[in-house]
Amino acid sequence: MIDTKKIVEAAERNLTGTDLFVVGCTCSAGNEIELTVDSDTSVDIDACAALSRAVEAEFDRDAEDFSLTVASAGIGSELRCLRQYRKLTGRPVEVLLTSGVKVLATLDEATDEGIVLSYEEKQLVEGRKRKQSVRVTRSYSYPEIKYTKEWLDFK
Structure with a gap:
């Protein structure tokens, strides 16, 4: 099972210099990881896709298989930070x-x-x-x- 702290650290490194920030990260028993991000302005799908590719590139899929989903905190979602x-x-x-x-x-x-x-x-x-x-x-x-x-x- 992948450590969510490592995922969050990788995401924060890739978000440096942008108005995006990490809200939360969860990992299921089947290594299905969901990374939630938010922004001071707005989050578009291209930013989520780019972050997903950047975070995946930092981990070795041969060592451990996982599924990563990067999503924005929706309008109706609870505030966490x-x-x-x-x-x-x-x-x-x-x-x-x-x-x-x-x-x-x-x-x-x-x-x-x-x-x-x-x-x-x-x-x-x-x-x-x-x-x-x-x-x-x-x-x-x-x-x-x-x-x-x-x-x-x-x-």
Whole structure:
């Protein structure tokens, strides 16, 4: 079984000088390797194919047979690294907290400790009989977050 760390290291060497970065790498028992990359702008299929060829060239198929798939992190995929969070700053995201609460909000900031979200919430305002919609800003640490995804509204 091929070590995923070696695959990631080879990919990062080949991505130096580009805006692409490695998000994750998995390897099945049958040596089927999936390398996921993302970019600060966009990932095209030519970049994935070139990276696949470059990484495969660094390994000997005679020593160990493997299958390598290089794919981009899709729009609906979970964010896995700080660089992905920073890329989505100012955009709508869907966050599922470990408490089971789902939040649709704007990602205001991403730091090493956590994220800052702002969203509309109905709250009882002093002097009003009904709850009013109020813009709320809250911080969440990464351990509080089960997943975060980019939110696309098709309405």
